[in-house]
Amino acid sequence: MTISEQIIAQTEQYGAQHYKPLPVVIAEAEGVWVTDVEGQRYIDMLSGYSAVSHGHRHPRLLEAAKRQMDRVTLTARAFHNDQVGPLLQQLSEFCGMDKALLMNTGAEAVETAVKLARKWGYRVKGVPHDQAEIIVCDGNFHGRTTTVISFSSEELYKHDFGPLTPGFRFVPFGDVAALEAAITPNTVGFLVEPIQGEGGINVPPDGYLAAVRDICNRHKVLLLLDEIQVGLGRTGKRFCYQHDGIEPDILILGKALGGGIFPVSAIATKADLLGLFVPGEHGSTFGANPLACAIASEALHVIEDEQLAERSAEMGAYLLHRLQSIESPFVKEVRGKGLLIGVELKPELGGARPFCLRLLANGVLCKESHEHVIRFAPPLVVNREELDWALERIEAVLMAEDMPEKM
Ligand SMILES: *Cc1c(COP(=O)(O)O)cnc(C)c1O
Numbered sequence: 001m002t003i004s005e006q007i008i009a010q011t012e013q014y015g016a017q018h019y020k021p022l023p024v025v026i027a028e029a030e031g032v033w034v035t036d037v038e039g040q041r042y043i044d045m046l047s048g049y050s051a052v053s054h055g056h057r058h059p060r061l062l063e064a065a066k067r068q069m070d071r072v073t074l075t076a077r078a079f080h081n082d083q084v085g086p087l088l089q090q091l092s093e094f095c096g097m098d099k100a101l102l103m104n105t106g107a108e109a110v111e112t113a114v115k116l117a118r119k120w121g122y123r124v125k126g127v128p129h130d131q132a133e134i135i136v137c138d139g140n141f142h143g144r145t146t147t148v149i150s151f152s153s154e155e156l157y158k159h160d161f162g163p164l165t166p167g168f169r170f171v172p173f174g175d176v177a178a179l180e181a182a183i184t185p186n187t188v189g190f191l192v193e194p195i196q197g198e199g200g201i202n203v204p205p206d207g208y209l210a211a212v213r214d215i216c217n218r219h220k221v222l223l224l225l226d227e228i229q230v231g232l233g234r235t236g237k238r239f240c241y242q243h244d245g246i247e248p249d250i251l252i253l254g255k256a257l258g259g260g261i262f263p264v265s266a267i268a269t270k271a272d273l274l275g276l277f278v279p280g281e282h283g284s285t286f287g288a289n290p291l292a293c294a295i296a297s298e299a300l301h302v303i304e305d306e307q308l309a310e311r312s313a314e315m316g317a318y319l320l321h322r323l324q325s326i327e328s329p330f331v332k333e334v335r336g337k338g339l340l341i342g343v344e345l346k347p348e349l350g351g352a353r354p355f356c357l358r359l360l361a362n363g364v365l366c367k368e369s370h371e372h373v374i375r376f377a378p379p380l381v382v383n384r385e386e387l388d389w390a391l392e393r394i395e396a397v398l399m400a401e402d403m404p405e406k407m
Helices: 003-014 059-069 084-095 106-125 146-150 176-182 208-219 240-244 290-305 308-324 353-361 384-398
Strands: 026-030 033-036 041-044 099-103 133-137 168-171 187-192 222-226 250-253 265-269 331-337 340-345 367-369 373-376
Touching: 041 384, 059 290, 084 099, 084 265, 084 290, 099 106, 099 290, 106 133, 106 146, 106 187, 106 222, 106 250, 106 265, 168 176, 176 208, 187 208, 208 222, 208 240, 290 308, 308 331, 308 340, 308 384, 353 367, 353 373, 353 384
Parallel strands: 133 168, 133 187, 187 222, 222 250
Antiparallel strands: 026 033, 033 041, 099 265, 250 265, 331 340, 340 373, 367 373
């Protein structure tokens, strides 16, 4: 057995099989490159689902983390710490919002947004108690907690985990008429991803969010945008909603906010919304800890200083164009924005995983998204040479004479 095989066997023996990772065991990483335990090098075209947008072990982020580790790392919310205030101001200004609330994981930030929208419904909109409804989209992904899976449309995510949390309604993604029809006097919010990441890199029709914003305004419904995966430069703008020239009522962030080092998530709102929480209503032991704050602050500075959104737009346009010009017999469609690109394979091929395995064997790390789609989402610091290196291998796999074997 190789070292990789040993570690995979150990992981399977002592762990739960709740996920099906590709058979590669990463030991080290730097920038867009990772190295496995056998010393094999790969280009990372997944970036931890956008959590590693800054590239692995960005020197400025490591430095910020080390500096803070030598000072204080955790106080819990019982006390103030000197990193929170500056980060809250920086993050609010970065988002064009008035206030922010820090949590750890993305799912926790989504939960926070759901709680806040419901509270607003009761206190401001006047919805009768326990009657609040939130509209979500088919094919959404917002995390894995019990309430969040309650409004997943994916049976696998929820079928054995009920009873589920009530108060959610589904509409098709990208369908404004269906949204308007689903609104009732008890609707408090519409929760949506500007581009569905886990759902298969689904890009809605142009103008979708602008129309959604208008509907929400007219019916007094909050717009909750989950930018955990698509925000912070990923799609070629600081926030994906900026492509539509609108603003959300509640912006939900995570993943890249922690610079690929630490889980940091947040929601940001105008003052009158986050001002609704009163002491004792919400919390988290690790939320807003000084280490997380120091890292998130530097992560935001790096996004600005290195113009990661602009780079994502430029490199993403190049990658999209190159991928679209591969005349592969396997490919149905190539789509995306910035450095979030999906290559959808023809459904009769039976799924993208065998292609991801073959890409892995060729030194390119990526993961299927929703069965038939290969997602390409490298760190935003990727340069053209590195993309060319990956493209040469992607082209070889997509133009191969034979189909990769299923595994
Ligand atoms: C990853 C993700 C989440 C959940 O974040 P976790 O940190 O895994 O809890 C929520 N929404 C979207 C759009 C995501 O991509």
